[in-house]
Amino acid sequence: MPELSQETERGRAGAPFGIAEVTGPSMVPTLHHGDQLLVRYGGAVRPGDVVVLRHPFQQDLLVVKRAVERREGGWWVLGDNPYAGGDSTDYGVVPEELILGKAWLRFRPVAAGQRSPLALLRWALSAARPLLPDRSASRRLRAR
Numbered sequence: 084m085p086e087l088s089q090e091t092e093r094g095r096a097g098a099p100f101g102i103a104e105v106t107g108p109s110m111v112p113t114l115h116h117g118d119q120l121l122v123r124y125g126g127a128v129r130p131g132d133v134v135v136l137r138h139p140f141q142q143d144l145l146v147v148k149r150a151v152e153r154r155e156g157g158w159w160v161l162g163d164n165p166y167a168g169g170d171s172t173d174y175g176v177v178p179e180e181l182i183l184g185k186a187w188l189r190f191r192p193v194a195a196g197q198r199s200p201l202a203l204l205r206w207a208l209s210a211a212r213p214l215l216p217d218r219s220a221s222r223r224l225r226a227r
Contacts, residue, residue, distance in 0.1 A: 098124075099123060099124055099125065100121060100122065100123055101121075101124065101184075102119055102121060102122070103119070103122050103135060103145070103147070103186075104118070105117065107167070108164055109146075109148070109163070109164050109167035109168070110133070110147060110148070110149075110162050110163045110164060111164045111167070112164075113149075113163045113189075113217070114133075114163075114189060115191065117191070117192060118189050118190065118191050118192075119192065120133075120147065120186040120187075120188065120189055120190075121186065121188040121190070122183075122184045122187070123185050123187055124183060124184035125184060126184065126185055128150050128182055129150070129216060130151060130153070131150070131216025131217045132186075132216050133147060133148070133149055133185065134148060134150045134158075134160065134182050134183075134185050134186065135183045135186060136148065136181050136182045137181040139174045139175070139177055139178070139181060140174060142181070145183070146169070147186060148160035148162055149161055149217060150182070151171075155176070157176040157178040157179050157181070158171075158179065158182060159171045159177075163217070187213065187214060188211060188212070188213055189211070189212050189214055190211045191206070191210050191211075192210075194206075
């Protein structure tokens, strides 16, 4: 499950935005290990949004998942990688107060060894992308 660096918590003290680093495979193909996220704390969450939350059983652990639907007691969240686990199929509905914020932008750092002009051009064209709500999330929920 993607853990987030503790920079997320430190940046949250007074600022409405923060930076988080993703670790783990549960949001592949949307997010990869090492991606940086621009996170907006607070605000309304809608189905399909990528959110940062506290793990319901290990509240010192921050994770990133996709909010699929609001249910009684909170949000049902899923990872984009159905084989990775570590989402609401394991721990159930996440209470609203554990949702810290919404990820707005994904920045993918340059990979080591990516030095050719063509590789750098491909990186430049895809390094920063907005994280838009995924409307297919409800289909994944029905398939489970």
